[in-house]
Amino acid sequence: MGKNGNTQTISKFALDGEQKKDLVTAGKLVAPKLDEVLEFFYAFAKSDQEASGFFKSQDSLNHARGAQKRHWELLLSGEFSDDYFKSADTIGRVHFRIQLPFDLYLAGYARATSFIQEMLSQQFGATYTPMARKRMVRLLGALNRAFAMDSYQVIDAYFAAQREEQDTAFRYMTEGIQRMSERDLTQPIPSPEESDFPARYDVVRTSFNTLMDSMGGVIGTIQDSAANLSSSAGEISDAAEELSSRTETQAATLEETAAAVEEITASMKQSSGATTETSSLAREAQGIAEEGMAVASDAVEKMNEISSSSDQISQIISVIDDIAFQTNLLALNAGVEAARAGEAGRGFAVVASEVRALAQRAAVSAKEIKDLINVSSGHVDEGVDLVSKAGEVLERIVGHVKRVTELSSDVASSAQEQFTGLSEINTGVSHMDSVTQQNAAMVEQTTAATVTMRQDTRVLAELVQTFQVTGAAQAGRPAPTAGGWEQEQPGPEASAA
CATH class of the missing domain: 1.10.287.950 (Methyl-accepting chemotaxis protein)
Structure with missing residues (x-):
């Protein structure tokens, strides 16, 4: 998503202008407590059987915790810089790569948001005046909208990565089908190890290549039979x-x-x-x-x-x-x-x-x-x-x-x-x-x-000779296993949504 798109998103979530100041103020209040928030956040991740499966070791959990802290610091700064949007894009793509379920992600964010709101309410509790209450409501609203926008950015990056992967798979499939329509059965879809074909669609690729090999075998047999018959x-x-x-x-x-x-x-x-x-x-x-x-x-x-x-x-x-x-x-x-x-x-x-x-x-x-x-x-x-x-x-x-x-x-x-x-x-x-x-x-x-x-x-x-076939079909390779947070690489540049 470009800068104009990011600006529109910020405006939609009412985080520009005076609201941005509220977020910055709330961020300053929450920033010192982020470690406590993250401790609560990852305590849930470790206690949930499904969520804990995405962290193979304490090191991977610590790595994810550090990345999440840096991301929230960028969010709570209210700057909404390119680094923030790149970070949100990276998180969304990592979630897609490891296939993190949305319910776990949203549940964790909801728990973290509630925990932050309680912390912020406790800070305003000692001087609870109508003005203070009004200010607290504004700050809590800014935090809620910020975390909602952050969830949106992460989920949007998730779907963007999914679309890119689908587009890549469909591009290979379309090219393969196009070659088949042109009666060329000599070029199978390359494996993920040999190309950027998504491993998640390797079953489809293998099935397509098997079909092409089968068709090539049939056409080859027909060619030989036609030649012998002729x-x-x-x-x-x-x-x-x-x-x-x-x-x-x-x-x-x-x-x-x-x-x-x-x-x-x-x-x-x-x-x-x-x-x-x-x-x-x-x-x-x-x-x-x-x-x-x-x-x-x-x-x-x-x-x-x-x-x-x-x-x-x-x-x-x-x-x-x-x-x-x-x-x-x-x-x-x-x-x-x-x-x-x-x-x-x-x-x-x-x-x-x-x-x-x-x-x-x-x-x-x-x-x-x-x-x-x-x-x-x-x-x-x-x-x-x-x-x-x-x-x-x-x-x-x-x-x-x-x-x-x-x-x-x-x-x-x-x-x-x-x-x-x-x-x-x-x-x-x-x-x-x-x-x-x-x-x-x-x-x-x-x-x-x-x-x-x-x-x-x-x-x-003459008809079957128009088909180009190979001697043997290339066998597909098994798809790689999904990685965890410790496999996170530097995120790609923010892409247009």
Whole structure:
């Protein structure tokens, strides 16, 4: 409070002008008794359990007593100098620092004032005249107003210190909240040891810093998660695009495969029919080969019969040859005999000659026939061998044809099974083609959704990146304990109220 304010306060409490003189007069009467007043004042302080807690030792009580005496001396001097107002301001600030309750302070002042009034009344008691009584009333009134103003000054300093402390705390809190509103979570409110932040509000500071650290942790986690999510979304988006491309390619390939399988199924169906027909033809060929084998067997048998007949004919020709030979001998003998007979046997000789010629011709013919029969027999033997070989070949052909028939039957059965399997595969491939087409559509939808998620994630990441956060929150320190009168420091300059 400035000088003008102090002057106004003095005037409000009627302690200027003539009233000031009354205070000076009363002060001169009370000053010699101040030690007695202080003894009474601090006797109350020591006897009260709550009040005594503010004095840790006799030294602290003596220190407070001395300071209070000097202050009252300044008050009772009636000068109301800067020293007095500084002293009142110091007392009020000390009361605030140690959180002295108002009731204790006012009760002590009331007791001290009453004690001073009794002392002053006793001094006027011996010469109690109306004029003296009037003078006593003026002096007591001046004392009452002085102590009331003093209480006001101390309490005003108390509240001023409280406002300053609150303003300091609110300034730090406001700055911190302002930084938070600007998305800066890196600057916690410093502790009372590191700044002028009031220790009395350290719980609020600690709570604020804890909140900021928690928010920083959450924002940091969101930032990391957003970055990871953005990266994952990018990977998912790229994978979805690649999957979409592959799915489209797979769908096209599967469609071509379905068409190819359908063609193979149709071809397999034709092959199955052809294989069935081949099996039937093989069975017919087997029957024809078996018939040929039977014919060859009959031919071999007939050739053997021809060979036997040729042998019989050869035997007959041999007989004819013998007969021709005997006939020739007989004709020769007949010719000899006819020659002996002379003219009589000439006709017989001619006949014998003709018979001989016929016998020779029969022998030649028989020889030729025999040679032909021998040649025919050779040919028949060769024919028999060839027919036998043909029979063996036909038998082998029949065996192979039979094997071919069995294989053709197996192939036909396998072809039918393959046709059935390919038909099922064709159905499955067609279903897969349909499912792949649906998957391709779903992949396109997923790709679109992933692109949207990637954009949203980018927006979220950009939003949380605007926050500035620290790695760890600063922990608040415990508030210092309240001090007593012995911790009193030189009071600050009087501040404007």
